Amino acid sequence: MHIEPKILDRINAWLTPTFDEDTQQFIKDSIANNPKDIQESFYKDLEFGTGGMRGVMGIGTNRINKYTLGKSTQGLSNYLKEAFPNENIKTVIAYDCRNNSKTLAKVVADVFSANGIEVFLFEDLRPTPELSFTVKHLNCHCGIVLTASHNPPEYNGYKVYWQDGGQLVPPQDGAVINEINALNYADIKFEANENLINYIGKDIDDVFIDASVKNGSLNLTQQAKDNLTIVFTSLHGTSITAVPETLKRAGYKNVHIVEEQREPNGNFPTVKSPNPEEPAALKMALELADKVNADIVIGTDPDCDRLGVAVRNTDNELVLLNGNQTMVMMTDFLLKLWKNENKIKGKEFIATTIVSTPMLSTIAKSYNVENKIVLTGFKWIAKLIKDFPELDFIGGGEESFGFMVGDFVRDKDAVTSTLLAVEIAAHAKANGSSFFQDLIKLYLEHGFYKEKLVSLTKKGIEGAEEIKQMMVDARNNPLKEINGEKVVLIEDYQTSKAKHILTGKETNIDVPKSNVLIYYTENGTQIALRPSGTEPKIKFYISVNTGLNNLSNFKETEESLENKIDAILKAMNL
Secondary structure (H helix, E strand, C coil): CCCCHHHHHHHHHCCCCCCCHHHHHHHHHHHHHCHHHHHHHHCCCCCEECCEEEEEECCCCCCECHHHHHHHHHHHHHHHHHHCCCCCCEEEEEECCCCCHHHHHHHHHHHHHHCCCEEEEECCCCCHHHHHHHHHHCCCCEEEEECCCCCCCCEEEEEEEECCCCECCCCHHHHHHHHHHCCCHHHCCCCCCHHHEEEECHHHHHHHHHHHHHHHCCCCCHHHHHCCCEEEECCCCHHHHCHHHHHHHCCCCCEEECHHHCCCCCCCCCCCCCCCCCHHHHHHHHHHHHHHCCCEEEEECCCCCEEEEEEECCCCCEEECCHHHHHHHHHHHHHHHHHHCCCCCCCEEEEEECCCCCHHHHHHHHCCCEEEEECCCHHHHHHHHHHCCCCEEEEEEECCCEEEECCCCCCCCHHHHHHHHHHHHHHHHHCCCCHHHHHHHHHHHHCEEEEEEEEEECCHHHHHHHHHHHHHHHHHCCCCEECCEEEEEEEECCCCEEEECCCCCEEECCCCCCCCEEEEECCCCEEEEEECCCCCEEEEEEEEEECCCCHHHHHHHHHHHHHHHHHHHHHCCC
């Protein structure tokens, strides 16, 4: 296979003394034996997406390795020195269960310390929300977590957090990227100053877990807690270091852990994908739950920032909730709590994303609280807290199983959210109801909203081109109707324009630009198209809704909404 000259130039740059001998030898072997793979590894630079930098581990500019992470860390070090002159700059680093995470975290610590930056490095794997918490707790200027969330085992990643504990956002992200792009690999300082590297662990865990208990607890009776049976799985990830202890300190004793998945393991041996959005990931937990007659099942992803929840339906069968349903329940519960405590004064808000359920806005309105809607990615929700210091943030979430309770952590947080879900279930059971029945009550009050996400995976150079073309086609030939419903509004977040089809009027969308297209129909159906920022996927988010008159119509109405979604998918050839 012929390697393009432009890519060959990039490859040859890595065959210089800046790179170690093993790297050079690997490249030489690959040119001879795997030219297609080496082309994939070098055809572009890894970019910061919605969740930072994430990619396959290996040699090359399009791979996660000591050089790509070293370059990012060097650029970040340069920027920190410019942004905080004459300050003793401090950073904290955490990592998850992924293969090479511990080694790569030390490389990052070495580069920071070589640049005279003090480092607080977790002694072992920890949840991502604990890193967000620690940035503020230790008054650090920034934080790094090495994680690839729920991606396959060959992936790893690098997420950057700022002083507020939220992920890097404009304008800092652009400035950091410019610093990184201006560097050569030869500019990276790898020689550690070990005197500047501090190891942290249990002392931080205790403060973080206590804060999670404080923010996620509802002052239930011990009897209500004892009456609830919980199954929990960490899916081989970091949550095992925090969630069981959080539940214990909150007073929950009937917690059954899926032992086969307790041990952190970057190969995720018992699951095809460690993603709580995938029903298969919670299979072992559901089997255990039937054995112990559990009321609620919770599984978290490898870096413990998202959670999947299963509860018993009206037929006493365990059903998996989607991220929108969990988020709706948590948000309504927090709003009710604030209302009962007379804390709603007209300056509170909740937050969600443009591809999440519209039901949240309906709920917020019923409490006279604003629902701020932002781009996909929790960094945008955290940014709202910084942008509106005069307002109180109650909670917020996104459809992809992430939720944040209050603002003590500035990222999605499966530790506190797991506790909150458990408390909601215990509260409902103590009042003769259940988590699921309380969800149906919300549908009765606000309308029955049903969502579905369809992801198409398109790998490699060709896949990236295919996804690009699908978005171009959708923009050039917008849908006029969907399953017999007229399209009345099209929002294009790339052009920041909303087009009202009936009047032809265009209005501006006041959020940063993003490659997202959303269709709205006359009957309240919503369809969003969005390429993933962290995986080789294009995603289609479908939301339909209707009224629900009484409990006895629940199943029939749910079936009708599911049929409607199926018809939409068929009409769109998905």
